[in-house]
Amino acid sequence: MGTMDKPLSTPMDKNKQREVVQALIEFLPKSSVLFELEAVKPYECDALPAYRQLPMVVAIPENEHEVQAILRTCHRLGVIVVARGAGTGLSGGAMPCDQGVLLSLAKMMRIKSIDPHARTATVEPGVRNLAISEAAAVHNLYYAPDPSSQIACSIGGNVAENSGGMHCLKYGLTVHNILKLRAYTQEGELLEIGGEGLDSAGYDLLALMTGSEGLLAVITEVCVKLLPKPQRAQCVLAAFDDVTKAATAVGNIIAAGIIPAGLEMMDQLTTRAVEPFAQAGYPLDAKAILLCESDGAHEEVEDEIKRISAIMHDSGATEVRVSQDEAQRLRFWIGRKSAFPAAGRISADYYCMDGTIPKRALALVLKKIEDLSIEYNLRCMNVFHAGDGNLHPLILYDANEPGELERTEAFGEKILKLCIDVGGTITGEHGVGVEKLDSMCDQFASAELHVFHQIKKAFDPLGRLNPGKAVPSLHRCAEMGRMRVHSGQERFPDIPRF
C-alpha cells in the first residue's frame, strides 16, 4: 500500500471549483454536479479505503453526450478527470484527484440491446456485471466473467481492470469476452474500438483498452459476448491434511487434461473463519480444501466429475464429496464466496493481496507466506483461484493498533516480491491503481515503464485522465531505490524449469 506515498493534497482552489461547476451546470442538471463536502464524501475512495481523497467536483452524466461535453469542458479548463464505475476496485484506481473532476458512470446503466441470435449484449458502462446475465437469462444466455463483486461492480470497471472470476480458467477474463467499445479520449474525441466480428483491422486496441485502469479513455459503451448456459454444473469438495498435497492435486487435475469450470483452494484458517457464517459443512480439521467444478453437457459433466473425484483420491485427499443437487453445490460455494465478509468478522481490518504465481511454486509460496505471517505477527487467510495460480492472501490486522497497518503493508509487499521472484506477477485481476505502484518498480525495468508512459501519451498527451495511477514515475522508482535497469527473464533461477 505504501501509506507514505499517498498523493499530497494541496488546498482546494475554490475559484477553480466555482469555474468548473459553473461550466458544467450549463449543460448538466444541477443534481448531476456535486461539490458540497457531504455530497462528494461518498466518492473519496473505492473498496480500498486506506487511500482517500476528496474530489474537487463530482459529475454524474446520464448519457454519452454528457460524458463528451464534460470531457471537453475539463479539457478546455485544464482539469483532471478520474472515471469511476461502482467503486468496488481494490487497488485505489478510482481514487479521486483533489484538483479534479470525478466522473461517475453509475447512472449510465441502460442495457441498450441484447441480440440473442448473435449472442451479444450492448450496454452502458454503469450496468452491473450480474445485471447483464440476469437480462440475458430469458434467452438461456449469460455473461461469463463473474468477479465475486458481480452484484455491485460495473462492466465499465470490469473492462478497465480486465476483471476475472471463479470461472475464468475455462471461460476467460474480460478481455476474452468483449467485442467492441465506445470510448472518449480526454479531449472528448470518440473512439470506436473492436467490432461485431471476432477481430478488427489494425492494432488490437481492444486488448490495450482492457485493463488500462481508466488511463487511456472513458468507456461509454461495451458490447459483450454471451454464452449459452451450461446444461448442468456439479462440484467436488476435497479435503487434504497437507497444503502441499492439495497443491499437487491441482496440478494433477490439469495434467489429466481437465479444465475445470472453477478450481479454488482455501486453507484451514479460511474454512474455520467462514464455516460459522456460511454453514457450508466444510471439514474443519483439513489443512486445505479444494472446490472443483465441472459444467457443460450432462454426459460431459458426469464423466468429468468421476475423473476429478478419482484424481483427488489418488492425490491423497482425506475426504471427497460430490454435490448431489443444486442446493448442495451452492452450499459448497457459499463459503468460498463469503471469505471476505468472514475475514471482516474475525478481524477488525483485512488487506487483500492479488499476486499470481506459476502453480509449481504454490507449495513454496504458501510456506513462505506462513513464515512471513510469523515474522510479522499477523494472521493471513489464504483463499485463491488455484487453477490459474491467482493468490488472494487476506492479511488480518487492526488499524487502531499502532504500527499494525505499517506491518501489514510491509508483509503485503513481501508477498508481492515473492510472487515476482517465483516468476509471477504482482496483480492477477485487481489492478495496480495507487496501491501497487511501488511493486511495479520491482516487476518492470525502467525502459518498460517508459514505454507505458508513452502509451498513455498516445491517448492522453496532456496526462489528464486518471494521472498518477497504474504506472509509477521513473522518478518514484529511483527514489525508492528500486529502479531496475535491466530487463531479464532469469529472475527466479532456483525454480526448476521443466
Added chain:
Amino acid sequence: MLTTVSDFSQFIQQAKAVGHSLCIRGLGSKDFYGNPSQGQDLSTLSYRGIIDYEPTELVITARAGTPMREIESALKEKNQMLGFEAPYFSDQATLGGVIAAGLSGPRRPYAGAVRDLLLGIRMIDGHGSDLNFGGRVIKNVAGFDLSRLMAGSMGTLGLVLEASLKTVPLPAFELSLRQICSLKEAIERTNHWAGQALPLSASAWVANQLHIRLSGAESAVHSAALKLGGETIPFIQAQQLWTSLRDHTHSFFNDSRPLWRLSLRSTAGELNIEGEQLIEWGGAQRWVKTHQSASHLRQLASAHGGHATLFKGKAPPDGVFHPLSPALEKIHRQLKKTFDPAFLFNPGRLYPDSNL
C-alpha cells in the same frame, strides 16, 4: 549470425544509426500477406527453441524462430495444443510469424485467437531496448497489455523474440458431420447451435455443404451429433478437411481471382457479392473470391459490423487492410512512434503509409 538478444539489439541499433529499414522474417510462409514492404532482411531463424514448458501450468514459452511444428509436437506429447489452430499456409511457419500475422484457424470462435492466448512477450523496439511485457502466468494485469498488441501488428512495432502462450488439453474425442444446406440456412443453423451448450469446435460452409466439428468427452460429442444430425465424415477425411481449410489448400482457395476475408457479425445474412463464398467461424469469417471493388467489399463489411481484408491479390492504393477511422489512425501513429520512432520495422506492411 544473430543468436543472442543483445546481438539482435545491436543489429537494430546499427540499422537505426545508418537509417536502414528492416523486414522481419521467419520461414516466409506469410510473405504473401499484408502490404509489400522493403528493407534489409532480419531473420529470426537463428533464435529458436522452446524455453519453458510445464504442462500443468498450461503455458509454453518459446523463441520467435521456433518452427510451429516443433512447438505443436512438444505439446502433443503432453496431450496439449494451441487452441487457435495456427494456419501455416505452407509446410512450415514460425511462432514469431504466427503472432505477427495474428491469424487463427477453424477452432478460433470456440477456443480463442492468438491474441487471446498470448500471455507475455520479450521484444526489441526501435531503440534496440530489450523489453518484457506480460509474463508466464495466465492472470496478469500489471502494466498495459502490450503483448496482445503485438498479435496482428505485422511486425511493425518491433522484433518479438520470445512469447508465452496459454495451452489447452487436446480434446478427448472429435467427430465431424456434413449436412447439405444453403448458405442462408448454414448461417442460421450455426448461430442457433452456438446459443446452446454444444461442444462445437469448427464449422465451414462451402458449395452447399455445411461441415461441423464437435470436440470433447466422447459421450457428449455423440449425444450432440445425434441432436445436430447429418452424415459423419470419416476421421482421416475430416482431419484433412480441417487442415485444408486452415492452410488454404482446400480446392476453394485454388483460384486466380482476388481472395477477400470478411470478418463480420456472425448473423449477417447473405451478402450482395458476386463470386463464391466459403463461410467459417459460425458465420463470423467469410472468404470471398471476387473481382468486385475494395470499396464495395469494405462498405458491405462495415455495414455488418466488421472489416474486409484483401487476403490475396494486388493491393489497392490504400492497402489490403481495412482503412482506420481518423481517430484510430491518430492513435496508431502515436503507438508506432512509441515503439519504432525511426520507422525501421516492416515499413508499409500494415498500412502503405510507412509511418503507420
